[in-house]
Amino acid sequence: MPVALPVTLYPDEPMARHSSWRAGGTVRYYAEPATPDEAIALAAWAREQQLPLIWIGRGTNLLVHDKGFDGVIAAYRGQRWELIEHGETAEVWIEAGAPMAGTARRLAAMGWAGLEWAEGLPGAVGGAIVGNAGCYGGSVAEVLIAADLLLNGSECVEWSVHDLAYTYRESVLKQLLHADIPPLVLAGRFRLQRGDPAALTARMKAIAAERKQKTPAGSSCGSVFKNPAGDFAGRLIEAAGLKGVRIGDAEISTLHANYIINHGQARAADILALIDLARTKVAEQFGITLQLEVRII
Structure with missing residues (x-):
């Protein structure tokens, strides 16, 4: 070494x-x-x-x-950020290792709107850019201007939001994750608008309260499957009778069926078995093949 x-x-x-x-x-x-x-x-x-x-x-x-x-x-752990104001609008450059929710809260407190939907969103800016993260009426694709990338482990480039070819929870970057040296998101530039700090804070508090009510307690990776067009993965898994089904120390949540909870000692194999079970039962009963939102290595 x-x-x-x-x-x-x-x-x-x-x-x-x-x-x-x-x-x-x-x-x-x-x-x-x-x-x-x-x-x-x-x-x-x-x-x-x-x-x-x-x-x-x-x-x-x-x-x-x-x-x-x-x-x-x-x-990638870089967390620097820079705000460039243009009157009633602004651009914020944020490195990929910065927490998405924490950055959104900081900007809202400064009176900048655009990322407040990300309150409580787990993960960092880079992952949100790769997966076109979104919730509560917003998404990365709607506010991202461009992303700084490292290609082939050696070339720093900028791709516009159009280059990223976003669709629901997908991007061209996500399709390149299996390359020998996959692309790395280094930073993103986001579009902001001036807003009232009190109103933004109130909205984020409401989002946080709703998220807390809907989110099962325990160790999880959030939503396991993407929502199929016109439906919800959690509804389909619940309708298949799988709420509360447990393998080892892993359980399909009784609160939200699109969550799998590790109650302490679950192995990856236990979680994967529940993933396969949910896919199989939903496909058998409803003819829908659920697509993973989480990444398996």
């Missing part, structure tokens, strides 16, 4: 520490680069070692198989 590598490598790292499901196997090397130069150096090292490299966000929609991953998993 070259000592000159400017980012710390953690060997045999349990990925349960880096998944909000608190489950999953180990990775051969884990790292947290915080600058583009560190990410470039890590990608070059992985290529030299002939190790596959996977970029992740904050692990809020991630599950690593119990058998682990024989390569490098890295989470």
